[in-house]
Amino acid sequence: MALYTDDSIERLRQTVDMAELVGAKTELKRSGQQMMGICPFHDERSPSFSVDPVQKVFHCFGCGEGGDLFKFVQLTEGLNFREAVESLSDRYGVTMELTEEDPQAAQRREKRDRLLELLERTAAFYVRNLWESPEAEESRQYLAGRGLDEALLREFRVGYAPSAWDKVLVASRQSGYSEAELWDAGLTAKNQKGNVYDRFRRRITFPLCDPRGRVLGFGARAVGADQQPKYLNSSENVVFHKGRQVYAADLARAAAAKSGEVILCEGYTDVIALHQAGLRNTVGLMGTALTEDQVSELARMAPVVALALDADSAGQEAMIRAAKVAEGRKLELRVVPLPAGNDPADIVQQEGPEAITKLVAGSVPFVRFRVDRALLLADLATAEGKDRAVSELAPIITPLPASAMRDELTELAAAALGVSGAKLTEWLGRARPLAASAPPAATATEDGSKGESQPPRPAATVIDPGARVERAFLVQCLADPGVGREALAAMDLEADFVSPVFLRAAQLIL
Ligand SMILES: [Zn+2]
Numbered sequence: 001m002a003l004y005t006d007d008s009i010e011r012l013r014q015t016v017d018m019a020e021l022v023g024a025k026t027e028l029k030r031s032g033q034q035m036m037g038i039c040p041f042h043d044e045r046s047p048s049f050s051v052d053p054v055q056k057v058f059h060c061f062g063c064g065e066g067g068d069l070f071k072f073v074q075l076t077e078g079l080n081f082r083e084a085v086e087s088l089s090d091r092y093g094v095t096m097e098l099t100e101e102d103p104q105a106a107q108r109r110e111k112r113d114r115l116l117e118l119l120e121r122t123a124a125f126y127v128r129n130l131w132e133s134p135e136a137e138e139s140r141q142y143l144a145g146r147g148l149d150e151a152l153l154r155e156f157r158v159g160y161a162p163s164a165w166d167k168v169l170v171a172s173r174q175s176g177y178s179e180a181e182l183w184d185a186g187l188t189a190k191n192q193k194g195n196v197y198d199r200f201r202r203r204i205t206f207p208l209c210d211p212r213g214r215v216l217g218f219g220a221r222a223v224g225a226d227q228q229p230k231y232l233n234s235s236e237n238v239v240f241h242k243g244r245q246v247y248a249a250d251l252a253r254a255a256a257a258k259s260g261e262v263i264l265c266e267g268y269t270d271v272i273a274l275h276q277a278g279l280r281n282t283v284g285l286m287g288t289a290l291t292e293d294q295v296s297e298l299a300r301m302a303p304v305v306a307l308a309l310d311a312d313s314a315g316q317e318a319m320i321r322a323a324k325v326a327e328g329r330k331l332e333l334r335v336v337p338l339p340a341g342n343d344p345a346d347i348v349q350q351e352g353p354e355a356i357t358k359l360v361a362g363s364v365p366f367v368r369f370r371v372d373r374a375l376l377l378a379d380l381a382t383a384e385g386k387d388r389a390v391s392e393l394a395p396i397i398t399p400l401p402a403s404a405m406r407d408e409l410t411e412l413a414a415a416a417l418g419v420s421g422a423k424l425t426e427w428l429g430r431a432r433p434l435a436a437s438a439p440p441a442a443t444a445t446e447d448g449s450k451g452e453s454q455p456p457r458p459a460a461t462v463i464d465p466g467a468r469v470e471r472a473f474l475v476q477c478l479a480d481p482g483v484g485r486e487a488l489a490a491m492d493l494e495a496d497f498v499s500p501v502f503l504r505a506a507q508l509i510l
Contacts, residue, residue: 004085008097012085015092016069018056025076025258040076040258041065078257078301083211115185115239118177119207119215122168122187126159126205126218136160139204139223146269147349152276156248157207158268161200161220168198186217186234203232206247206268208240208286213250216240219268219286233286243291246298247271247284253301255280261304263336263360264290264322265344266315270308273345277353279360282308290322299331306363308336308344316373323366335369336360370396371409375416386417390424394431470502478509485510 019035022028028035028051039049039060048062059066065075073084089096101109130136130153139160143153161168172182179196182188189199203220210216217234234240246264248271256262263282265271274282281302285294298305307322309315315338323333336359338344347356364372374392379385393413400406407421414424478484488510493503 003099004082005097005099008094009085012089012092012094012096013056013069015094016056016088017053018051018058018069019053021069022051022058022072039063039065076254076257078253079211080300086212111184112239114177115181116214116216118172118181118185118187119217119239121175122172122185123157123159123205123207123215123218125168125171126161126200126207127154127157128159129162130158130160130204133160133162135162142223143204143269146273146345147276148269148272148345149276152272156251156272156275157215158272159205159207161198161203161205161218163202165197165201168200169196184238186237186240199235200232202227208234208245208247209250210245211250211253216245219247221268243286244293244297245286246294247286248275249283249297249301251275252281252283256283256301260302261306262298262302263306263308264298265308266310266318267343267345270344273348274308274356277348277356279357285309285318289318290325292325295322295325295329295331299329303330304332304334306334306336306360307366308338308360310343311338311340319366319369333366334363335366336363337369365405367396367400367405368409371413375413380416380418389413389417390427391431394428398428398431470506474502474505474509 019028022035022037026037026040026049028037029047031050033052033054035051035053036047037049037051038044038047039062041049041060042063042065044062049058049060051058056069057067058072067075069088070081070084073079073088074081077084077087079087085096088094130139131150143158168187169179169182172187173179179188183190183196187199188196190196200218200220202223204223206219206221207215208217208219217237217240219234220232222228222230222232233242236242247268252262252275259281261281263274263279265274265282265284268284271282271284283298283301305322305326307319309318309322319335326333338347338359342350344356347359371393374389374396378389378392380389397406397409397413400409410424410428411421414421417424419427488506491506493506493510
């Protein structure tokens, strides 16, 4: 990708008013050559953050953060260098020059720019339709019924794709776009005869944007109950790559950088509802299970991610999956405890913005969520159920370093199991690890924002992972009865088997 020339970057540096740029984030007071203020990068009461408005650099004597104007924008808005340059050049109206590109690269960029312009125009067309077309009345009512204000819907550029087969096709052709360009922008579909028509029809459209807010594609929700699928995304194409963006990252970026936390929801309307409730650091999943790329994007926005996914089992599986993808990264995962059967948009609408703000503030560390969930799903009325709960809890609690958190979780679980903390610690130490946790299940169809059109997945597996190990073990014992009997004889069957069925089988083999 072409770079900006040093000359134009220098010109931009000279144009930007550093005091104004930083002053928008933290109040500055002059102190000799410097200006001082409260550091936007760490918590402090007395100002140790200094800005040199002439050199256009900043430095914090408290936390050591420092750099030039571009670094400041990168840090406060969660952008990379190039994005910071582009954001500042937009704001200060400085035209940037690109270094010489090879002709092929220049051609690719021109082609891409045209597609982006086409998508931008289409987004505007959908927005106009939503607010002006009589046909969109049902959609306007649906959105109002979800408690979403027009101001927010306009900010998110929510639109309506009309039911006709060719509105976008015809209008774009008239504006000089080729059929190939429409196809490349993901705006058309083809039937078996090769006839081309509008991809999005009779749907509420949600533009999916890059970090600078440029439209790359759309997520679209069906209006009619008869329409399939319920959620339809842009297809993979030249500009849109599924699973790379998170929804509304452009609108949430600054707030996320400032608060150090980004909230992740499932549905488009959940994201808009949370922004409306003042939680401006909220983004959405865009109808796919969380990908590596999306986790990277979240990590770029803030060091803490609060998962506000539905309390249904699909949402819970999504959280487990998110944790797997986030494993090994410097990213703190927290879980917002949502009441079952209510998505975040419902809560905002029914109980008001304070209710959701309170829930988000009450988020718990992911490990706490796992312990709660294991206890919730356990049958604590029987000894067998308790044993199983212990083997579920062991891989969650045992790897934790000695800490207040570990003690607290142990006490919590011990209380639920009706034993002392010491007893549970002893049990946890002896618990055999489960073979493997259940495979992460995809939580949404590629097109479905919540997979709502999908039949519910069967609850859990028929055999739990612990029992599966036991079955495999018994199969081996039967395959080689001599060795098998010897192995079984050496075991304390009643203590070692989780499954009563396989315990009985083991006793019979013996
Ligand atoms: Zn600082």
